[in-house]
Amino acid sequence: MTLIGIETFKTFRRWRTYLGFLAVLGAVILLEVIVKLNLAHFSQAYARGLSNEFVVSGNIINAWAIAAFTLNSLYIHVPFLITLVAGDMVSAEAASGTLRLLLIRPPSRSRIIVAKYSAMMIYTGLLIIFLAALCIGLGLLLFGTGDLIRFQVMPPQMVILPQSIAVPRTLLAFLFAILAMSVVGSLAFLFSTMVDNSIGPIIGAMAIVIVFTIVGTLPFESLEAIRPYLFTTYMDIWQLPLDNPVNWLEVLKYALALIGHDALFFGAAFFIFVRKDIKS
Amino acid sequence: MPETILRTEGLSKKFGQRWAVKDVNLEVNKGDIFGFLGPNGAGKSTTIRMILTLLTPTSGSVRIFGKDVRRDRHEVLSRVCGIVEKPDFYIYLSAYRNLEVLGNLSRKIAKDEIVSALEIVGLASRANDKVKTFSHGMKQRLGIAQAILTKPDLVIMDEPTSGLDPQGMKEVRDLVLTLSRDHGTTIFLSSHLLTEVHSVANRMAVLNHGELIVQGKVSDLLKGDSSYYSINVSPQDRAVEILKAQPWIEIVSVANEIDIHIDSGRAAEVNRLLVVNDIEVSSFTAKRTLEDYFLKITEGASDL
Numbered sequence: 264m265t266l267i268g269i270e271t272f273k274t275f276r277r278w279r280t281y282l283g284f285l286a287v288l289g290a291v292i293l294l295e296v297i298v299k300l301n302l303a304h305f306s307q308a309y310a311r312g313l314s315n316e317f318v319v320s321g322n323i324i325n326a327w328a329i330a331a332f333t334l335n336s337l338y339i340h341v342p343f344l345i346t347l348v349a350g351d352m353v354s355a356e357a358a359s360g361t362l363r364l365l366l367i368r369p370p371s372r373s374r375i376i377v378a379k380y381s382a383m384m385i386y387t388g389l390l391i392i393f394l395a396a397l398c399i400g401l402g403l404l405l406f407g408t409g410d411l412i413r414f415q416v417m418p419p420q421m422v423i424l425p426q427s428i429a430v431p432r433t434l435l436a437f438l439f440a441i442l443a444m445s446v447v448g449s450l451a452f453l454f455s456t457m458v459d460n461s462i463g464p465i466i467g468a469m470a471i472v473i474v475f476t477i478v479g480t481l482p483f484e485s486l487e488a489i490r491p492y493l494f495t496t497y498m499d500i501w502q503l504p505l506d507n508p509v510n511w512l513e514v515l516k517y518a519l520a521l522i523g524h525d526a527l528f529f530g531a532a533f534f535i536f537v538r539k540d541i542k543s
Numbered sequence: 544m545p546e547t548i549l550r551t552e553g554l555s556k557k558f559g560q561r562w563a564v565k566d567v568n569l570e571v572n573k574g575d576i577f578g579f580l581g582p583n584g585a586g587k588s589t590t591i592r593m594i595l596t597l598l599t600p601t602s603g604s605v606r607i608f609g610k611d612v613r614r615d616r617h618e619v620l621s622r623v624c625g626i627v628e629k630p631d632f633y634i635y636l637s638a639y640r641n642l643e644v645l646g647n648l649s650r651k652i653a654k655d656e657i658v659s660a661l662e663i664v665g666l667a668s669r670a671n672d673k674v675k676t677f678s679h680g681m682k683q684r685l686g687i688a689q690a691i692l693t694k695p696d697l698v699i700m701d702e703p704t705s706g707l708d709p710q711g712m713k714e715v716r717d718l719v720l721t722l723s724r725d726h727g728t729t730i731f732l733s734s735h736l737l738t739e740v741h742s743v744a745n746r747m748a749v750l751n752h753g754e755l756i757v758q759g760k761v762s763d764l765l766k767g768d769s770s771y772y773s774i775n776v777s778p779q780d781r782a783v784e785i786l787k788a789q790p791w792i793e794i795v796s797v798a799n800e801i802d803i804h805i806d807s808g809r810a811a812e813v814n815r816l817l818v819v820n821d822i823e824v825s826s827f828t829a830k831r832t833l834e835d836y837f838l839k840i841t842e843g844a845s846d847l
Contacts, residue, residue, distance in 0.1 A: 269644055277635055360631030367595040367625040368648035369617045541597035 326402030578740030
């Protein structure tokens, strides 16, 4: 077993890890069944934003529309599920005393922290892939396929993506969702190296995500200057591939900002962990 | 000359303004069961944590197998097993899985090796039970199974019998002796329990207030200028009266035997005093336990 294998094995032997998957399973099934049962009403509501300039007829709710809608849960719900595990990666071992056990074995601290971070990333990736597979799979089953019609925020306009384009773009959106969620995971992971309890990193990371999101959306000019420095500004990167046309330069800018935050948070976690005195 | 397995030089650790450990120079030789004694708060755990790289020393160095433990960490720690304070394991994993995970951090471990280690410590029948169902004593035994599994040359144990009942303490002591005798493992055993060290260790060091007071062979350190004696006499009441009348004799306790404390070299005088007063002396034994010695050199640390 490699070190990453050991850390991943440990992560997936804890029931807490499956809370995220269970929550996603429950939420997606609930959402899609409710939409299915109220399809006419939901179609009307979905079309309301689009129908100011167009007359929309027929069913515009399909697997791709449902996937685009579900991706909005990435603002709060999924980050919470990510922090549940990421915030626990180091702190839980410190609290239970197994960190001592780990750090007196031959692998260096730098290898251990990289392995733990990798396991956290694997969890984040698998959770988003599970979300994607479930909402697209169930969406196809319940609503079928078709073109993706959605309202684009910037610039505000209705977007129609033919099915042949909607499929790869939706998959790309989920791929970017993994990147966005990895930053939340990295932040919780950083906090996890600082303390010996799991609650602090989870609450700390979620508080920052919520505060940054609020600051990022408040319509005050005075806040404009700090928005580029908030990682939450770039977290809705998943929306960009669903625009038409896609501003690839913007996608690159967002992706680099998120990768930069990942590197920053992990770098800080690495620095703290390799120098940490284990007193407990 | 015995081969030195573990050597600390000027090892010190300061927390804030307080020196937890100051200028500790230890030497553990190959094959030793080395008792590391000291009252609670003496700095034993801090020393062990520095040896095992959990804490960074403020100054000084640790060399194990002749190599710097921080610089040659992988090579050194591949041959060392540490059990630091509580035997903490992944409680959501079985005993088998714990050993698999922890063993593989040192080297590739075969299934048979894990089963064999569990058999030696008497946990084979609980191999697939989650550790959260284990008692404290079982976790200690699992810790020793870990030591057996990775076949280390040096095992460092910090208070291994802490929190165990007498039966559990005996089991752990026996396993320590097994490791030493059957596997040739050098044992570094910290404890604040004097009897524990006395019963297993051949060499020892005593730490108090973060400073090393003494180290050497247990037998040499206890030989010294013995001044405690146990006397078996008849009639005992009369003997006590005679002894009490002498200001230079301190009666420590009276039970089946009379324990006395006298200046060095006056034992014969006591014996003569009893005999001339028609007291039958059936035994007169010099008594110097590790506890006496320890109390003397640590100036009666209160928590022993």
